[in-house]
Amino acid sequence: MLKEWVKEDRPLDEELSARLETARAELAKRQMAIKDKKLPVLVVLDGWGAAGKGSVLGRVIKNLDPRFFKCETLTQATSEETRRPFLYRYFVRIPQEGKISFFDGSWMGEVTGAYLHGKIKKKEYKSHLTSIKRFERQLNDNGYLVVKFFFHIDENEQKKRLDALSDDPNTKWRVTSKDKWQNKHYEKCMDVYDSYIEATNQFVCPWYFIDSTSKKWAELQMTEILVASIDTALAGADAKQKAPLLQNTFPLKSIPKLAEIPLDKTLTEEEYRTELDRLQKRLGELHNELYHKKIPVIIAYEGWDAAGKGGNIKRIAAALDPRGYEVHPIASPEPAEKSRHYLWRFWNRLPKDGHIAIFDRTWYGRVMVERLEGFCSENDWQRAYNEINEFEKELADWNAVIIKFWVQIDKDTQLARFTDRQNTPEKQWKITDEDWRNREKWDLYEEAVDEMLAKTNTKFAPWHVLESNDKKYARIKALKVVIKAIEKKLAED
Amino acid sequence: MLKEWVKEDRPLDEELSARLETARAELAKRQMAIKDKKLPVLVVLDGWGAAGKGSVLGRVIKNLDPRFFKCETLTQATSEETRRPFLYRYFVRIPQEGKISFFDGSWMGEVTGAYLHGKIKKKEYKSHLTSIKRFERQLNDNGYLVVKFFFHIDENEQKKRLDALSDDPNTKWRVTSKDKWQNKHYEKCMDVYDSYIEATNQFVCPWYFIDSTSKKWAELQMTEILVASIDTALAGADAKQKAPLLQNTFPLKSIPKLAEIPLDKTLTEEEYRTELDRLQKRLGELHNELYHKKIPVIIAYEGWDAAGKGGNIKRIAAALDPRGYEVHPIASPEPAEKSRHYLWRFWNRLPKDGHIAIFDRTWYGRVMVERLEGFCSENDWQRAYNEINEFEKELADWNAVIIKFWVQIDKDTQLARFTDRQNTPEKQWKITDEDWRNREKWDLYEEAVDEMLAKTNTKFAPWHVLESNDKKYARIKALKVVIKAIEKKLAED
Numbered sequence: 002m003l004k005e006w007v008k009e010d011r012p013l014d015e016e017l018s019a020r021l022e023t024a025r026a027e028l029a030k031r032q033m034a035i036k037d038k039k040l041p042v043l044v045v046l047d048g049w050g051a052a053g054k055g056s057v058l059g060r061v062i063k064n065l066d067p068r069f070f071k072c073e074t075l076t077q078a079t080s081e082e083t084r085r086p087f088l089y090r091y092f093v094r095i096p097q098e099g100k101i102s103f104f105d106g107s108w109m110g111e112v113t114g115a116y117l118h119g120k121i122k123k124k125e126y127k128s129h130l131t132s133i134k135r136f137e138r139q140l141n142d143n144g145y146l147v148v149k150f151f152f153h154i155d156e157n158e159q160k161k162r163l164d165a166l167s168d169d170p171n172t173k174w175r176v177t178s179k180d181k182w183q184n185k186h187y188e189k190c191m192d193v194y195d196s197y198i199e200a201t202n203q204f205v206c207p208w209y210f211i212d213s214t215s216k217k218w219a220e221l222q223m224t225e226i227l228v229a230s231i232d233t234a235l236a237g238a239d240a241k242q243k244a245p246l247l248q249n250t251f252p253l254k255s256i257p258k259l260a261e262i263p264l265d266k267t268l269t270e271e272e273y274r275t276e277l278d279r280l281q282k283r284l285g286e287l288h289n290e291l292y293h294k295k296i297p298v299i300i301a302y303e304g305w306d307a308a309g310k311g312g313n314i315k316r317i318a319a320a321l322d323p324r325g326y327e328v329h330p331i332a333s334p335e336p337a338e339k340s341r342h343y344l345w346r347f348w349n350r351l352p353k354d355g356h357i358a359i360f361d362r363t364w365y366g367r368v369m370v371e372r373l374e375g376f377c378s379e380n381d382w383q384r385a386y387n388e389i390n391e392f393e394k395e396l397a398d399w400n401a402v403i404i405k406f407w408v409q410i411d412k413d414t415q416l417a418r419f420t421d422r423q424n425t426p427e428k429q430w431k432i433t434d435e436d437w438r439n440r441e442k443w444d445l446y447e448e449a450v451d452e453m454l455a456k457t458n459t460k461f462a463p464w465h466v467l468e469s470n471d472k473k474y475a476r477i478k479a480l481k482v483v484i485k486a487i488e489k490k491l492a493e494d
Numbered sequence: 495m496l497k498e499w500v501k502e503d504r505p506l507d508e509e510l511s512a513r514l515e516t517a518r519a520e521l522a523k524r525q526m527a528i529k530d531k532k533l534p535v536l537v538v539l540d541g542w543g544a545a546g547k548g549s550v551l552g553r554v555i556k557n558l559d560p561r562f563f564k565c566e567t568l569t570q571a572t573s574e575e576t577r578r579p580f581l582y583r584y585f586v587r588i589p590q591e592g593k594i595s596f597f598d599g600s601w602m603g604e605v606t607g608a609y610l611h612g613k614i615k616k617k618e619y620k621s622h623l624t625s626i627k628r629f630e631r632q633l634n635d636n637g638y639l640v641v642k643f644f645f646h647i648d649e650n651e652q653k654k655r656l657d658a659l660s661d662d663p664n665t666k667w668r669v670t671s672k673d674k675w676q677n678k679h680y681e682k683c684m685d686v687y688d689s690y691i692e693a694t695n696q697f698v699c700p701w702y703f704i705d706s707t708s709k710k711w712a713e714l715q716m717t718e719i720l721v722a723s724i725d726t727a728l729a730g731a732d733a734k735q736k737a738p739l740l741q742n743t744f745p746l747k748s749i750p751k752l753a754e755i756p757l758d759k760t761l762t763e764e765e766y767r768t769e770l771d772r773l774q775k776r777l778g779e780l781h782n783e784l785y786h787k788k789i790p791v792i793i794a795y796e797g798w799d800a801a802g803k804g805g806n807i808k809r810i811a812a813a814l815d816p817r818g819y820e821v822h823p824i825a826s827p828e829p830a831e832k833s834r835h836y837l838w839r840f841w842n843r844l845p846k847d848g849h850i851a852i853f854d855r856t857w858y859g860r861v862m863v864e865r866l867e868g869f870c871s872e873n874d875w876q877r878a879y880n881e882i883n884e885f886e887k888e889l890a891d892w893n894a895v896i897i898k899f900w901v902q903i904d905k906d907t908q909l910a911r912f913t914d915r916q917n918t919p920e921k922q923w924k925i926t927d928e929d930w931r932n933r934e935k936w937d938l939y940e941e942a943v944d945e946m947l948a949k950t951n952t953k954f955a956p957w958h959v960l961e962s963n964d965k966k967y968a969r970i971k972a973l974k975v976v977i978k979a980i981e982k983k984l985a986e987d
Contacts, residue, residue, distance in 0.1 A: 033923065058816050066804060067811040067821035068854055074817040081572050105817055174786075293667075323552050324567040324598055328560035335828050346747060361561055430526065461816040 002202065003151065003195045008212045009222075016260065017221060024224040025064045031231045032069050032101075038235055039098035041145050041341070044227065045107040048152025050180035051162040052213040057152070057395040058103055060220045061227075070101040076110070084295075085355040086399040087111065087129065088136055092348040096138065097340040103479060108133055110150075113193050114179070117186070130200050135391045141205035142244035142384055144341045146234035147205060150223060151198065152213045156187040221297070243380040251390045252460045258451045259466075267471040281320035281482040288321050288357070289486045294494055295354040297401040301363040304408025305446075306436045309346055313408060314359055316476045317483060326357035331366065341369055341454040342378070342387075344392055351396075363405075364389055368453045373445055386456040397461035402490045404483055405464045407454065412443055414470050495695065496644065501705045502715075510714060517717040518557045524724045525562050525594075531728055534638050534834070537720065538600045543673035544655040544708040550645070551596055554720075554830035555715045563594040569603070577788075577846040579892040580604065580622065581629055585841040588633065590833040594898055601626055602642075602694070607685050610679070621891060621931045623693050625925070628884045634698035635737035635877055636835045639727035642699065643716060644691065645706045649680040731915055736873040744883045745953040751944045757963040766966040774813035775974040780980045781814050781850070787987055788847040790894040793976065794856040797901025798939075799929045800911040802965040806901060807852055809969045810976060819850035824859065836860055836870070836878075837885055844889075856898075857882055861946045866938055879949040890954035893976025895983045897976055898957045900947065907963045 012020065035042060046054045062070060073094050078181035082090040088108065111134070116126040140147050154162070161185055166172045202208050209226050213219045267410050268276070291298060300317065302310045318328060329350050338346040344364055352358040367389070372382040396403055410418075420441070424433040439446070458464045465482045468477035528535060539547045555563060558770050566587050575583040581601065589595035605626070609619040633640050647655070656677055659665045695701050702719050706712045731745065739801055763768070784791060793810065795803045811821060822843050831839040837857055845851040860882070865875040903911075912933070915925040932939070951957045958975045962968035 022745040028919075033920070036923070055815065055817060062816050067807055067852070068804065068823040071820060074818035079572065079574050080572065104818065311561065314560055321558045322548065323555050323565035324548060325598065327564060330561040335830055337828055359560070427523075427526065430529070 002115045002198050002208070003153065003322060004191060006153070006210050011212070011215065012221075016187045017217060021217065021221045021433060024221060024228060027228045028061075028224050029064050029066075031228060032066055034235055035101065035231065036099040038238055039340070040231070040234055041096045041098050042101040042231065042234075043096055043140065043147045044101060044103045044146055044148065045109075045149045046103065046105050046152065047107055047109045047150065048211070048213065049154050049159055050177070050183050052152035052154045052211075053219060054105060054152045057211075057213070057216055057219045057223060058105060061223055062217065065101070068486070069099070070094065070103060072103045072105060075104050076105040077136060078111070081353070084355075085351055086395050088132060088395060089348060089351060092136070092342075092345065095145070095341055096346060097337060098144075099340075106361055107149075108136070108325045109197060111125065113190075113197050117181075117190060130197070132395055132398065133201055136205060137201065137206040138203060139344075139388055139391065140342065143381075144238065145342070146230060147206045148227060148230045149201075150211050150226075151194070151208055152211045152219065154213050156184065158214065159184050159187070160356050167304075189311070194321045201422055207263060209442060210364065220372065224408055244384055246380075246383050247387050249387060249390070249456065251394065254458050254460055254463060256454045256458045256464060256466075258408075259409060259447055259454075261427070262466055264409065264414075264468050264470040266468050266474045268473045268477060270357070270473070273473040273477060277316065277480070280477065280484060281316070284317070284320035284480060284484055285488075287491070288325060290491055291357070291402075292322075292325055292355045294491065296487075296490060296494065297352050297396075297399065298357040298483075299352070299396055299401050299403050300359045301355065301365070301403075301405040302359070302361050302408065303365050303369070303406065303450075304467070304469070305410055305415055306439060307415050307422070307431075308410045309475060310361060310408050310410040312360055312472055313406075313467065313469070313476050313479050317359065317479060320480070321357060325355070326359065327352065328359045328361060331360060331362040343371075344388070347392070354399075364392065365453060365457075369446065369449050372449055373442060387455070389457055390459055390462075393457075393459065393462035400494075402486050402489075403462040404486050405457075405462060406467050406479060406482075407450065407464055408467045408469045408475060409426060410447060410469050412440075415440065495691050495701070496646065496703060497684060499646070499703050503862060504705070504708065504711045505714075510710060514714045514717070515711065517714060517721060520721045521554075521717050522557050522559075524721060525559055527728055527767070528724065529562060529592040529595065531731055533724070533727055533731060533831070534589045534591050535594040535724065535727075536589055536633065536638055536640045537594060537596045538602070538640065538642045539596065539598050539645065540600055540602045540643065541704070541706065542647050542652055543670070543676050544652055544702075545645035545647045545661065546709055546712060547598060547645050547706075550704075550709055550712045550716060551598060553709065554716055555596065558694040559592070562592070563596060564589065565596045565598060568597050568599040568926070571604070574846070575913070577848075578844055579888050581625060581888060582841060582844060585629070585835075585838065588638070588834055588838060590830060591637075592833075600642075601629070602690060606683075606690050610683060610686055611675075623690070625888060625891065626694055626952070627696060630694065630699040631696060632881055632884065633835065633836075635881075636874075637731065638835070640699045641702065641720060641723045642694075643702050643704050643719070644687070645704045645712065647706050649677065651707065652677050658848045725768065737877055739873075739876050739878050742880060742883070742949065744887065747951050747953060747956060749947045749951045749957060749959075752900075752902060752947075752959075754939055755847055755959055755961065757907075757961050759961050759967045760964040761966045761970060763966070766970060769970045770809065770973070773970065773977060774809070776977055777810070777813035777973060777980075778815070780977060780984070781818055783984055784850070784895075784980060785815075785818055785848045787984065789980075789983055789987065790826075790845050790847045790889075790892065791850040791964060791980065792845070792848065792889055792894050792896050793852045794858070794896075795852070795854050795897065795901065796856055796858050796862070796943075797960070798903055798908055799932060800908050800915070800924075801901035802962045803854060804899050805965055806899075806960065806962070806969050806972050807854055810852065810972060811975070814850060818848070819852065820845065821852045821854060824853060824855040836864075837881070838884070847892075857885065858946060858950075862939065862942050865942055866935060879946070882950055883952055883955075886950075886952065886955035893983075893987075895979050896955040897979050898950075898955060899960050899972060900943065900957055901960045901962045901963050901968060905933075908933065 034103065046058060078090055092177045093109055094102065108425055112126060115121045137147055163176050163180055166176045198208050211219050211222050302314060304310050314328060318326065333347060347364045350358060365383040367377065368382050371377045393403055419432055422428040454464050467475040467478055535966055539548055539551060584601055587595065595951050605619060605622045608614045656673055657670050659669045704712050704715050729880055795807060797803050807821060811819065827839060840857045841849060860878040861875050864870045886896055912925055912929065915921040947957050960968040960971055
C-alpha cells in the first residue's frame with residue numbers, strides 16, 4: 002500500500018495558504034462539535050524518523066483550545082508499563098468523550114520496531130497484529146473516532162534530514178541510533194511497515210499517508226483529513242449507527258444453566274477447618290512461585306447479592322502475601338470512567354506481572370446490570386460478549402492465569418440472608434433498598450447470567466460456579482480452583 | 495528515643511493468645527466504624543531489615559475485609575516517580591475516606607537510606623525532614639489518621655535472621671545487599687534512625703516501636719495500637735476538633751489589592767502581532783532548554799469568569815512543543831478526588847521534570863469557591879493558605895518554576911463579555927447560569943481574592959496580575975512573565 006502510494010501534487014503556495022487558512026478555521030470549529038456531541042477522538046501519528054511528526058503536530062494544535070486536547074509521547078515504555086499487557090499503556094491513555102488525544106508514536110511503532118530489531122518473533126508479531134485490529138475496532142464500535150497518520154518521506158530525504166540534524170550541535174541529540182538504523186535498512190523497514198499497514202487498514206479505522214516533504218503541506222493534509230473524519234464520525238453518531246455483532250471465534254466450553262446446578266453440597270466445620278488450613282498454606286507457597294516467575298493472576302467474582310463473595314474473597318486473600326495482591330471492589334463508574342470505553346477502568350486496574358488482582362464484581366456488569374437497567378444500548382451489551390472475550394484473550398496472551406467465579410445461591414437462601422442482615426445491627430450496612438429491588442428482577446438476571454456464562458466460557462478464561470448455599474463449601478472449592486489453575490500454569494511454564 | 499526505648503515484657507503465651515483474640519476482633523469491628531465515619535487511615539511500616547514487617551502485616555490483615563484496605567509496597571521508586579517531587583509517590587497513594595492503606599516501607603526508609611548511603615547531603619536531608627513533618631501534619635489536619643510503626647530488633651537478632659535466610663536456598667533472594675550493609679553498620683544506622691524518629695515524632699502523628707522478636711507478639715502490639723489510635727481519631731472526629739491555624743513562616747511579598755490595579759493598559763493590533771511572534775519564538779527555545787535541563791514548570795491560572803484565561807493559555811501553549819506540556823482544566827472534583835486530601839488531585843497532575851503543566855483553575859479553589867459556597871469548613875479554608883504555601887514550597891524545592899496568574903478585569907467588562915457570549919450562538923456554551931450567580935457575589939469573591947493574594951504571594955511562588963480588560967495586553971504580559979521566570983531559573987542552574 003505505502004509502496005504503491007501516489008502522492009497528490011503539492012498545491013502552489015498561494016492555493017496552499019488559502020486552503021490552510023480555511024482548514025484551520027474548520028478544525029477549530031469542529032472542537033465545539035466534538036464537545037457537544039461527546040465524541041472521543043484519538044489521533045495517532047506514526048511515520049519515518051525525521052519525517053517531522055512532532056513539528057507538524059505542533060502546528061496543527063496551535064489553532065485548538067488546549068483544554069480540549071492532550072498530546073502524549075509514546076515512544077518508550079516505562080518499566081512499570083512493560084510489566085503489563087502490551088496494549089495497556091495505550092488503553093489507559095484513551096481520551097474521554099468530547100476530547101481529542103494526539104499520540105506521538107503508537108502501537109505500530111512499538112510492534113514493528115520490536116519485530117524489525119528481532120525482539121519478537123513472527124508468531125508473536127502476528128498475534129500482536131490481531132490484538133491491534135481488535136483494539137482499534139473496539140474503540141470504533143464504542144463510539145471512538147480513531148484517525149491514523151503515517152508521515153512519509155523517501156530514503157534520500159530522510160538521509161538528508163538526519164545528516165543535517167547530526168551536523169548541527171544544537172539538534173544532534175535528536176538523531177537516535179534507531180533513526181540511523183532505520184535509514185540504513187530503509188527497504189527492509191518499508192517492507193514491514195507496508196505489510197503492517199495493509200494488515201491494519203480496516204474499514205472502521207483506515208490509514209492516511211501524509212507526504213511530509215514540507216511542513217506546511219503536511220499540516221494541510223493532516224488538518225483536512227481530520228476535519229473530514231470528524232464530520233463522518235459525527236454524522237454516524239447522529240444516525241445512531243449500530244456496530245455489527247461479530248460471530249464468536251473463540252473456543253467455548255459448554256456450561257450448565259444455573260437452574261441445573263445442584264446446591265446441596267456441604268462441608269462439616271471440621272472438614273472445612275482442615276481443608277482451609279491446608280489449602281491456604283499451599284496457595285501461599287504458589288503465590289511466592291508466581292512472583293518469581295512473574296506470572297500475573299486475575300480472579301473475577303460475580304454472583305447474587307448475599308451469595309458470600311466478600312467472605313470468599315477474604316479466604317483467598319488471607320493466604321496471600323499482602324504486598325503481592327490487591328482487591329478491587331467495583332461500584333458504579335465515576336464520571337471519568339463513564340466517559341470512556343467501559344473496559345478502561347479495568348485496564349487501569351490490571352496487576353503487574355507476578356501480582357494478583359481480585360475483582361469484587363467486574364466488567365461483566367456490562368451484560369448484567371447495565372443491560373437490565375438500560376445503562377447501555379442493546380447493541381452495546383450484545384457486542385460486549387465478544388469484546389470481553391477479546392479483553393480476556395489479551396490477558397491470556399500476556400500469560401495471565403484468569404479465574405472467573407459465579408457465586409451461586411438459590412432464591413430462598415438469599416431471602417434468609419437478607420432477612421438476617423436486616424435484623425442484625427452489625428450487618429445492616431450490607432443490605433440496601435437496591436438489593437431488594439434487584440431481587441425482584443431475579444428471573445431477568447438469571448436469564449442474563451445464563452447467556453453470559455454460555456457466551457464467555459472460553460477455554461482460556463473459564464467460569465467456575467461456586468455452590469454457596471453452604472458458604473464453607475464454596476470457600477474450599479474456590480481455593481481448590483485457584484490452586485489448580487495456578488499449578489497448571491506453573492507446570493506449562 | 496529508639497535507643498533508650500525500654501521494651502514491655504512479652505506476656506506469657508496464654509495471656510498473649512487471649513489478648514490477641516480480643517484485639518483481632520476489636521480491629522475487625524473498627525473497620526465498620528472507619529467506613530461509617532469516613533475516616534481515612536494510613537498505616538506506615540518501617541523498621542530494620544528482616545524484622546518481619548511483611549509477615550506481621552500479613553497476619554494483621556487476615557482478619558480485615560479486603561474491600562476496605564490496600565497494601566502498598568514502597569521500597570523502590572520507579573523511574574517515572576523519581577522524576578517528580580520526592581513525596582509524590584506517597585501522596586498519590588493516600589487512602590480515601592473510610593479505607594485503610596498499609597504502606598510497607600515509607601518516606602522514612604527512603605530519606606534515611608539516601609542519607610546513609612551518601613546519595614543526599616545533610617542539607618537536603620534536613621529539608622526533607624521539614625517536608626515530611628509538613629506532609630504528616632497536613633494529613634492529620636485534613637482528617638487522616640496516620641499511624642507509624644518502627645519494627646525493632648537488635649543487631650545480633652538481625653544478624654541471626656539474615657544468616658538463616660541466606661543459608662536457605664528458598665529464602666536467599668530475600669536478603670538484599672542493603673540488609674547486609676545495614677547489619678554491618680547497625681550503630682550508624684541506629685544513630686540516623688533515632689534522630690529521624692526524634693525529629694518526626696510529632697504530637698499529631700507519633701511513632702510506635704514494635705518489639706519484633708516474635709511474630710505473634712509483634713502482631714498483638716500492632717493490633718492493639720491500631721485499635722487505640724482509631725478510637726482516638728474517631729472521638730476527635732466526633733468532637734469536630736479544629737486544627738490550629740499556623741503562623742505564616744514563608745517569605746511573603748506585598749501585593750496591591752485588586753481595586754488598586756489600573757486596568758487601562760492596552761496594545762495596538764500591530765504591537766500585539768510583533769510581540770506575540772517574538773515572544774512565542776523565544777518561549778519555544780526556552781522550552782527546549784528546560785527539557786534538557788530537566789526543569790519542571792507549573793503555570794497556574796485563576797481569574798474572573800470571562801477574564802480571558804482560555805485565550806491566554808492558548809497563546810502560551812501555542813509556543814510549546816506539544817510533547818512537553820499539558821493543560822489541566824480543573825472542574826469540581828470527582829468522587830475519588832473529593833474523598834481525599836484536596837491537594838491530591840493536583841499532586842496527581844504534576845508534570846515530569848523537564849515538562850510544563852498549565853492549570854486552568856487550581857488548588858486555590860479551596861480559598862475561593864469552596865470557601866464562599868461552604869464546600870469546606872471555615873477551619874479548612876483558613877488553614878489552606880499555609881497548606882498551599884507548603885505545597886508550593888515542595889514544588890520549589892523540586893526546582894520547579896512556579897508562575898501564578900490572576901487574570902483581572904473590572905465588573906463592567908465582565909458584563910459586556912457575558913452579554914456578548916449570550917448573544918453570539920458560537921459562544922453560548924461558554925456562559926452558564928452559574929456564571930451569572932457568581933457575578934452576583936463579585937464583592938465577596940473580591941474580598942476572598944485579596945486575602946488569597948496577600949497570604950500566598952511567596953517569593954518562591956509569586957502571583958502575577960494580568961490586566962485583561964485588553965486581552966492582547968494580558969497575553970503579551972503573560973508571555974513576558976513566563977519567559978522571565980524561566981530565564982531566571984536557567985541562569986541560576
